[in-house]
Amino acid sequence: MSSVATPDFAWDELARAATRLGDEAEAEVFHEFLAFPLGADRYALPVDRVREVVRLRQITPVPRVPADILGVISLRGEIVQVLDLSQRLGGSIGLRTPTSRIVVLHGREGDAAGLLVETIASVLRVPEHAFRDAPDSDTDFVSRLCEDEGDFVSILNLEKVLDLGE
Amino acid sequence: MAASGKESAGSKAQREFVSEAEDILERMRDDLSELAEAAGGGAEPDPDLINSLFRSAHSLKGLSGMFGLESLGELAHRLEDLLDGLRMGRLVLGADGLALFDDAIETLSTALVELQASEIGTATRETIAELLGRIEGFGGNESASEDAFGDLALPSSILRALTEYEEHRLRDNLRRGRGIYVVGVDFEIANFEQGLAEVTAMIKEVGEILSTLPSPGETPDSQIRFSLLTGTDLSAADLATRLELHPDSVETAMAPCPSSNTAPTPESSPALTKPEDEDQPSEPQREAVQESGSLKSISGTVRVDIRKLDELMNLVGELALQKGALKHLTDRLTSETSTLGAGTELGKIYRGLERKLSELQAGVLEVRMVPLRQVFDKLVRVVRRLRLDQRKEVRLEVHGVDTELDKLIVEELVDPLMHLVRNAFDHAIEPPAERIRAGKEAEGTIRLEATQRGNDVVITLSDDGRGIDTERVLERARTQGLVDAEEEFSEREILDLVFHPGLSTREAVTETSGRGVGMDVVRSNIASLGGIVDIESTAGRGTTITLTLPITLAIIQALIIGVGEHHFAVPLNSVRETLLLDRSEIQSSEGREILNLRSEPLVVKRLAREFGIEEEARGAKIYVVVLGMGDARMGLIVDRLEGQQDVVIKPIQGPVSNVRGIAGATELGEQGAVLVLDVSAFIEDLGRRTVPIFDRSRVRRSDA
Numbered sequence: 001m002s003s004v005a006t007p008d009f010a011w012d013e014l015a016r017a018a019t020r021l022g023d024e025a026e027a028e029v030f031h032e033f034l035a036f037p038l039g040a041d042r043y044a045l046p047v048d049r050v051r052e053v054v055r056l057r058q059i060t061p062v063p064r065v066p067a068d069i070l071g072v073i074s075l076r077g078e079i080v081q082v083l084d085l086s087q088r089l090g091g092s093i094g095l096r097t098p099t100s101r102i103v104v105l106h107g108r109e110g111d112a113a114g115l116l117v118e119t120i121a122s123v124l125r126v127p128e129h130a131f132r133d134a135p136d137s138d139t140d141f142v143s144r145l146c147e148d149e150g151d152f153v154s155i156l157n158l159e160k161v162l163d164l165g166e
Numbered sequence: 167m168a169a170s171g172k173e174s175a176g177s178k179a180q181r182e183f184v185s186e187a188e189d190i191l192e193r194m195r196d197d198l199s200e201l202a203e204a205a206g207g208g209a210e211p212d213p214d215l216i217n218s219l220f221r222s223a224h225s226l227k228g229l230s231g232m233f234g235l236e237s238l239g240e241l242a243h244r245l246e247d248l249l250d251g252l253r254m255g256r257l258v259l260g261a262d263g264l265a266l267f268d269d270a271i272e273t274l275s276t277a278l279v280e281l282q283a284s285e286i287g288t289a290t291r292e293t294i295a296e297l298l299g300r301i302e303g304f305g306g307n308e309s310a311s312e313d314a315f316g317d318l319a320l321p322s323s324i325l326r327a328l329t330e331y332e333e334h335r336l337r338d339n340l341r342r343g344r345g346i347y348v349v350g351v352d353f354e355i356a357n358f359e360q361g362l363a364e365v366t367a368m369i370k371e372v373g374e375i376l377s378t379l380p381s382p383g384e385t386p387d388s389q390i391r392f393s394l395l396t397g398t399d400l401s402a403a404d405l406a407t408r409l410e411l412h413p414d415s416v417e418t419a420m421a422p423c424p425s426s427n428t429a430p431t432p433e434s435s436p437a438l439t440k441p442e443d444e445d446q447p448s449e450p451q452r453e454a455v456q457e458s459g460s461l462k463s464i465s466g467t468v469r470v471d472i473r474k475l476d477e478l479m480n481l482v483g484e485l486a487l488q489k490g491a492l493k494h495l496t497d498r499l500t501s502e503t504s505t506l507g508a509g510t511e512l513g514k515i516y517r518g519l520e521r522k523l524s525e526l527q528a529g530v531l532e533v534r535m536v537p538l539r540q541v542f543d544k545l546v547r548v549v550r551r552l553r554l555d556q557r558k559e560v561r562l563e564v565h566g567v568d569t570e571l572d573k574l575i576v577e578e579l580v581d582p583l584m585h586l587v588r589n590a591f592d593h594a595i596e597p598p599a600e601r602i603r604a605g606k607e608a609e610g611t612i613r614l615e616a617t618q619r620g621n622d623v624v625i626t627l628s629d630d631g632r633g634i635d636t637e638r639v640l641e642r643a644r645t646q647g648l649v650d651a652e653e654e655f656s657e658r659e660i661l662d663l664v665f666h667p668g669l670s671t672r673e674a675v676t677e678t679s680g681r682g683v684g685m686d687v688v689r690s691n692i693a694s695l696g697g698i699v700d701i702e703s704t705a706g707r708g709t710t711i712t713l714t715l716p717i718t719l720a721i722i723q724a725l726i727i728g729v730g731e732h733h734f735a736v737p738l739n740s741v742r743e744t745l746l747l748d749r750s751e752i753q754s755s756e757g758r759e760i761l762n763l764r765s766e767p768l769v770v771k772r773l774a775r776e777f778g779i780e781e782e783a784r785g786a787k788i789y790v791v792v793l794g795m796g797d798a799r800m801g802l803i804v805d806r807l808e809g810q811q812d813v814v815i816k817p818i819q820g821p822v823s824n825v826r827g828i829a830g831a832t833e834l835g836e837q838g839a840v841l842v843l844d845v846s847a848f849i850e851d852l853g854r855r856t857v858p859i860f861d862r863s864r865v866r867r868s869d870a
Contacts, residue, residue: 058838060831061732063777065822072818072831074839077480079831081820111819164821 029128036117042153056100082114183233194222199547206554220249244301255334320419332377339397345422349394373398483814539567559609566616572718582688594631621739628710634703636660665689698846714796724813728806730780740845742794770801798849
């Protein structure tokens with residue numbers, strides 16, 4: 001699969017459809033992931049952690065927080081922090097382009113958290129056997145890989161990504 | 167995640183059950199602790215309390231049945247039976263009985279907590295089973311056999327009409343050597359209820375009404391006669407005088423027997439300490455009365471989930487935003503001649519809307535307000551219990567129980583207040599012997615008082631205990647390396663060390679230094695409510711802890727300020743004034759910037775520097791926002807003042823849960839999310855020099 005920018009509504013539909021599939025197709029163990037490119041690499045996160053995907057909007061910076069936290073956005077009155085995934089994974093400051101999106105995740109305790117990504121590509125359906133353990137790293141940001149048409153996609157370990165050492 | 171988002175169909179019903187059952191348990195706890203206190207003082211159990219407990223157990227049984235919670239229903243049922251035995255005098259409540267009820271209530275409340283989350287745990291179920299066994303075995307205290315009323319000069323028509331409970335009360339009065347009389351009173355049918363209530367009240371002042379029976383007599387058709395079976399120490403003549411009745415109206419069934427009423431023997435059934443509750447239903451009717459009572463609400467109040475109020479409050483907040491847009495449009499229309507007419511019209515409508523909106527806002531806010539009474543009552547009970555358990559003479563005085571605060575704040579206050587009261591009880595108040603040596607009353611006093619001051623509520627907790635030994639606190643802080651060994655500290659600064667996590671968690675020094683443990687947690691709890699904690703202490707005389715809290719967190723008026731390209735909101739209740747000054751008026755002392763404010767020094771901080779953001783190009787004029795909480799003041803230097811707004815403070819969701827100095831955020835139309843400053847944090851951090859007393863989990867710096 002390759003990076004395809006699709007309109008927002010389609011993404012919401014897709015995410016919902018994937019969630020539904022995930023509920024029904026229990027006999028056949030497939031896992032759904034939202035996949036997106038970051039620089040030259042591909043990353044993915046579990047669809048069931050995705051609350052919604054929204055367009056880039058005004059991000060209010062917050063003082064006294066690590067630089068990975070870009071600031072907060074207002075989401076229909078809810079105030080949600082936005083994390084720059086690119087910086088968080090040790091890269092440069094994430095690009096903000098017309099295709100940039102904020103992936104709003106269900107956080108650890110029912111609260112929400114936003115991830116800035118450059119663009120959204122696709123929903124991956126991964127059969128159980130396609131998972132591989134990721135090579136060891138000290139951050140543990142990536143727990144597993146999955147193979148997709150010969151390429152590896154890194155699956156984010158959100159518990160670690162969202163844990164800013166409190 | 168997925169599980170946290172969905173709710174099972176039963177969960178709403180469960181919440182309803184839990185909330186009602188909590189109320190019942192609360193009442194039972196109240197009654198029980200009063201019983202326990204009376205028992206501790208050697209008095210006999212008050213039948214009113216037993217009855218009240220009985221009614222509560224009965225309601226709980228019904229409620230549990232309605233929600234299909236069999237194990238709770240079973241326990242409530244057994245308790246009800248047990249209480250019935252007690253009120254009928256078949257059983258005697260001893261220390262083991264008290265302990266049994268205490269355990270049962272605690273188990274029930276554990277079960278409620280578990281139910282609130284999901285379902286009753288296995289351990290709790292086992293405890294319930296064990297309690298049922300204990301109740302089963304509680305038959306050992308059967309009281310003396312019943313004797314007939316042969317000696318009584320009572321007409322059989324009255325004796326036959328007595329319920330089992332009334333017979334028990336009659337027997338009890340006889341045992342205590344009281345006189346038993348039948349008081350006959352005639353009333354006009356038209357208003358007999360009022361007359362009967364008056365006579366009942368008068369009799370209760372001197373004794374107990376055992377039974378109220380309408381009786382046939384030679385009365386005119388417009389009148390009705392009542393026979394009041396009364397137990398009292400007074401003689402028949404005295405009773406008649408007291409009731410302003412003709413002596414013939416009082417018939418003696420048994421004259422009082424003064425010698426035996428002073429010291430009831432331990433074997434005797436509960437003696438009366440208070441007159442009988444007048445609405446005590448008679449035995450055959452009690453089930454019916456209580457069933458109907460549980461179906462129909464008496465108070466006319468509505469129980470509302472606080473989340474629904476939050477939703478309403480959000481809507482009001484959004485309306486306030488729309489109002490801002492409308493104001494904008496109105497101003498634009500009135501500023502141009504061609505649309506002046508329409509603009510003026512719209513202006514009128516706007517002002518009408520604004521008035522109604524602020525009424526709506528005040529209304530919604532008011533609904534959220536609850537008095538502190540419940541929390542204070544709880545604390546009184548805790549102290550009563552501690553007093554009994556630890557045999558330590560301490561009195562808790564409470565004042566200002568009607569002071570109101572936002573429901574959410576009140577709930578969050580329970581734990582910190584409980585902690586402070588326990589600290590005072592355990593550590594601050596000396597043992598009686600030590601107090602007497604120090605020339606104090608043997609009984610220690612803890613005084614809890616709440617008052618409203620403007621938009622703040624101030625709660626003070628003072629004790630007349632040993633006070634905080636500042637020397638020992640400093641010594642301890644030095645040996646633990648929390649402060650520099652060389653440095654000198656003022657008394658105030660040392661008292662502030664009590665909130666240091668390093669010092670506050672060590673229990674070893676508490677007994678001698680007279681300060682509490684866990685004070686850092688108290689401070690951070692109060693700070694999360696936007697409040698501050700202050701402490702004053704005089705060695706040997708006592709300690710006063712002051713909590714200053716905002717009345718509500720839900721919607722506040724805020725001053726919007728600008729620094730560089732950033733905007734922040736400052737809660738207006740902590741803004742004392744704003745100043746426009748020449749930059750040259752800022753002086754400095756000991757590395758701190760200060761300002762001469764009407765001949766008083768005011769420490770000022772630059773918000774830009776505090777938050778590591780860029781200021782605007784420096785002009786000659788600066789704005790200073792003077793912040794105040796309690797008696798503390800400070801100034802904040804900002805670039806711009808951008809006006810007032812009503813804002814709804816929202817928590818910030820995301821991986822970094824708390825940012826020092828930020829209380830939350832709000833949405834402000836075109837500016838998107840705007841951060842709200844936590845004034846209490848700024849003021850707390852103001853006096854700190856060398857001691858970085860931060861709640862560590864709250865501190866985040868951009869360079870971290």
